[in-house]
Amino acid sequence: xxxxxxxxxxxxxxxxxxxxxxxxxxxxxxxxxxxxxxxxxxxxxxxxxxxxxxxxxxxxxxxxxxxxxxxxxxxxxxxxxxxxxxxxxxxxxxxxxxxxxxxxxxxxxxxxxxxxxxxxxxxxxxxxxxxxxxxxxxxxxxxxxxxxxxxx
Amino acid sequence: xxxxxxxxxxxxxxxxxxxxxxxxxxxxxxxxxxxxxxxxxxxxxxxxxxxxxxxxxxxxxxxxxxxxxxxxxxxxxxxxxxxxxxxxxxxxxxxxxxxxxxxxxxxxxxxxxxxxxxxxxxxxxxxxxxxxxxxxxxxxxxxxxxxxxxxxxxxxxxxxxxxxxxxxxxxxxxxxxxxxxxxxxxxxxxxxxxxxxxxxxxxxxxxxxxxxxxxxxxxxxxxxxxxxxxxxxxxxxxxxxxxxxxxxxxxxxxxxxxxxxxxxxxxxxxxxxxxxxxxxxxxxxxxxxxxxxxxxxxxxxxxxxxxxxxxxxxxxxxxxxxxxxxxxxxxxxxxxxxxxxxxxxxxxxxxxxxxxxxxxxxxxxxxxxxxxxxxxxxxxxxxxxxxxxxxxxxxxxxxxxxxxxxxxxxxxxxxxxxxxxxxxxxxxxxxxxxxxxxxxxxxxxxxxxxxxxxxxxxxxxxxxxxxxxxxxxxxxxxxxxxxxxxxxxxxxxxxxxxxxxxxxxxxxxxxxxxxxxxxxxxxxxxxxxxxxxxxxxxxxxxxxxxxxxxxxxxxxxxxxxxxxxxxxxxxxxxxxxxxxxxxxxxxxxxxxxxxxxxxxxxxxxxxxxxxxxxxxxxxxxxxxxxxxxxxxxxxxxxxxxxxxxxxxxxxxxxxxxxxxxxxxxxxxxxxxxxxxxxxxxxxxxxxxxxxxxxxxxxxxxxxxxxxxxxxxxxxxxxxxxxxxxxxxxxxxxxxxxxx
Numbered sequence: 106x107x108x109x110x111x112x113x114x115x116x117x118x119x120x121x122x123x124x125x126x127x128x129x130x131x132x133x134x135x136x137x138x139x140x141x142x143x144x145x146x147x148x149x150x151x152x153x154x155x156x157x158x159x160x161x162x163x164x165x166x167x168x169x170x171x172x173x174x175x176x177x178x179x180x181x182x183x184x185x186x187x188x189x190x191x192x193x194x195x196x197x198x199x200x201x202x203x204x205x206x207x208x209x210x211x212x213x214x215x216x217x218x219x220x221x222x223x224x225x226x227x228x229x230x231x232x233x234x235x236x237x238x239x240x241x242x243x244x245x246x247x248x249x250x251x252x253x254x255x256x257x
Numbered sequence: 258x259x260x261x262x263x264x265x266x267x268x269x270x271x272x273x274x275x276x277x278x279x280x281x282x283x284x285x286x287x288x289x290x291x292x293x294x295x296x297x298x299x300x301x302x303x304x305x306x307x308x309x310x311x312x313x314x315x316x317x318x319x320x321x322x323x324x325x326x327x328x329x330x331x332x333x334x335x336x337x338x339x340x341x342x343x344x345x346x347x348x349x350x351x352x353x354x355x356x357x358x359x360x361x362x363x364x365x366x367x368x369x370x371x372x373x374x375x376x377x378x379x380x381x382x383x384x385x386x387x388x389x390x391x392x393x394x395x396x397x398x399x400x401x402x403x404x405x406x407x408x409x410x411x412x413x414x415x416x417x418x419x420x421x422x423x424x425x426x427x428x429x430x431x432x433x434x435x436x437x438x439x440x441x442x443x444x445x446x447x448x449x450x451x452x453x454x455x456x457x458x459x460x461x462x463x464x465x466x467x468x469x470x471x472x473x474x475x476x477x478x479x480x481x482x483x484x485x486x487x488x489x490x491x492x493x494x495x496x497x498x499x500x501x502x503x504x505x506x507x508x509x510x511x512x513x514x515x516x517x518x519x520x521x522x523x524x525x526x527x528x529x530x531x532x533x534x535x536x537x538x539x540x541x542x543x544x545x546x547x548x549x550x551x552x553x554x555x556x557x558x559x560x561x562x563x564x565x566x567x568x569x570x571x572x573x574x575x576x577x578x579x580x581x582x583x584x585x586x587x588x589x590x591x592x593x594x595x596x597x598x599x600x601x602x603x604x605x606x607x608x609x610x611x612x613x614x615x616x617x618x619x620x621x622x623x624x625x626x627x628x629x630x631x632x633x634x635x636x637x638x639x640x641x642x643x644x645x646x647x648x649x650x651x652x653x654x655x656x657x658x659x660x661x662x663x664x665x666x667x668x669x670x671x672x673x674x675x676x677x678x679x680x681x682x683x684x685x686x687x688x689x690x691x692x693x694x695x696x697x698x699x700x701x702x703x704x705x706x707x708x709x710x711x712x713x714x715x716x717x718x719x720x721x722x723x724x725x726x727x728x729x730x731x732x733x734x735x736x737x738x739x740x741x742x743x744x745x746x747x748x749x750x751x752x753x754x755x756x757x758x759x760x761x762x763x764x765x766x767x768x769x770x771x772x773x774x775x776x777x778x779x780x781x782x783x784x785x786x787x788x789x790x791x792x793x794x795x796x797x798x799x800x801x802x803x804x805x806x807x808x809x810x811x812x813x814x815x816x817x818x819x820x821x822x823x824x825x826x827x828x829x830x831x832x833x834x835x836x837x838x839x840x841x842x843x844x845x846x847x848x849x850x851x852x853x854x855x856x857x858x859x860x861x862x863x864x865x866x867x868x869x870x871x872x873x874x875x876x877x878x879x880x881x882x883x884x885x886x887x888x889x890x891x892x893x894x895x896x897x898x899x900x901x902x903x904x905x906x907x908x909x910x911x912x913x914x915x916x917x918x919x920x921x922x923x924x925x926x927x928x929x930x931x932x933x934x935x936x937x938x939x940x941x942x943x944x945x946x947x948x949x950x951x952x953x954x955x956x957x958x959x960x961x962x963x964x965x966x967x968x969x970x971x972x973x974x975x976x977x978x979x980x981x982x983x984x985x986x987x988x989x990x991x992x993x994x995x996x
Contacts, residue, residue, distance in 0.1 A: 106519065139479065
């Protein structure tokens, strides 16, 4: 066990973990930020997507040994009051159904909009293709990303 | 499109105790069967046969209990909305909470479930519609009567307006919250008859496009709580290396380096797998991964099940005139009609085992009491009452000693009917004497899958000299889903399969002689309900075969369907709607167009697919999918569109990609790398239309799945002249068909 110090949603934390522990479990079970979800544990579904220094990563594939000193943002830290344009668009387009994958979808989309203000449909699909939504909310995800880009 | 979404609040984890203790104001209890039975004051609310509760707080908050599970199908909004409509509540003040698992009070009266409190089969809205309306109307009447008494005016002079009781003559208004301060619930609740309920023209909430789902805001900021999110004091974690086959036993358990893993406290071999108990998820997962287990499958019912080899036997049983059959649907005399037909067509169809692939792997928190006589469970379940029954049996206690704390479900689709994770967590809590949080790995979720069965179909159609369809025969060869998932019904029906046989009927096509029968395979797999149940594969076979008939007699597939449904105006309406939406008859170069129709538990729908094929890879591309639906009265129009989109994607995924293979009873797929599901890049443009009628509301969760696969197969035939009769229509199969 070693202490890993990093910033999460703007707050400095230090967590005792094994170096190979996945960031996902530290976020969910140690820090109790349960908005980030476990889906596959293999980087195949995107439910666990968070940002590290602004880049979307799969937290199930991110070992704690690589997190020291980094800035981690989870869905809880995307905005203080669901005011991020994507969150507003997600509500306006009534995207979530079961909702389980949506934190990951929004975090993945947030990276896109941070880098590409007005993404094309093709860019949206290419960027979001690693995130599975088993409820099939894909049409609304596309519409919500387009809306957020328009209204941001 | 949703500029003015009304964000009612939601509380997802309120226990009944805190609900009761924390309630200030009025609580109404309503009796089953609706009208005018004995009401109960709060303290006496435990009385039996209560079916819905609404609480009006002195602050005006209207709390409505939702008796069904929320798994994305929207019931946490649509059911409270129905009650709120008759109550004339201010929707912005409505809160929804999950009702406890108590079928005597909250069971679904729908004929499919006859009072069981289960969320399945797309019958929550249809089943609860009338009881919730009556409950809302009774509550409204009680408020009016209380004000009449307080103001000394005749009740007939009072009306309600969005959370207020209004005296028209004097212009006085009082909010429901203020009424709650003095209102009393009479000993006998007022009778509510049909005439007391609103007419559709009077609806203020039902049918509104601008009312969003109550749970959506919590699902964009991570605050919605699923079973996997629950943490309780002193709990330990568990991971279970699930047995690859039900009934397998641990023959050799090699602990490997498990003992060296910090945080692992126990390894427990059990009949369902080997459990690793520890202080953290990561420790128990590392422990689970370090185990080397040799399984003895000799006693397992599925030990010899091999999906490839079984196919030969299924096919043989499909043609065996002496096979034991159960008749699932019969009109006229199909055998005679086929014998005397001028021409008989015959074809066989297949579908593979499918996995639910719900995004939230199975999990549960369980806390067994020290004396082992009661337990508290936190999980997202479609059938909490079943969990309580089974767990009570395990602990040798009674179901009332098992408290199920319902959570949001990260996908259900039928998988969360069987409460295996709650059962396993309970057993582990009972052994460790600690609260246990069990999370299955995705790999174990697949190993413990409860799949849609593999199916084989033999279809025959008899045509008279004029090419009219005069006889229809459909034999389904499959494992019996009811036998595994609903044993009491399996027994009661003498061995039929309600789940597996849905869609074998031809209730909407005017064919005079139809026989649909079922031959049972016994393979030991844990086959289960899967979104759309039997209709998913039975209508694939039947709707493709309708096109084969059309082709054989030189008719247009759309024209034949319109001819067959000429006495079914609702079916005609959805078929015509989808034909118009898709401009069905217009030819597209390099593209094929296919149509299919289906009903499902009273809802009618038709779909059209526009497809192309990459002939070098065999990959099918669906460019557009149009779907029209008649669900009767529409409670939430936007969400009906959402459910259609969702079901179409689920149906596309099953039609094109999804396949579990089985060897020695063990599922061979392990994760999303080898069990493929539809991703955004394969998404067609989906076009949805509601063909609303004033019929009672029917369900929307599954109907959209059903027509997708046959519409695609029919489109492929139009494009290539080749008919794919197997699901999924994978690139390999398509290539073979084109070769």
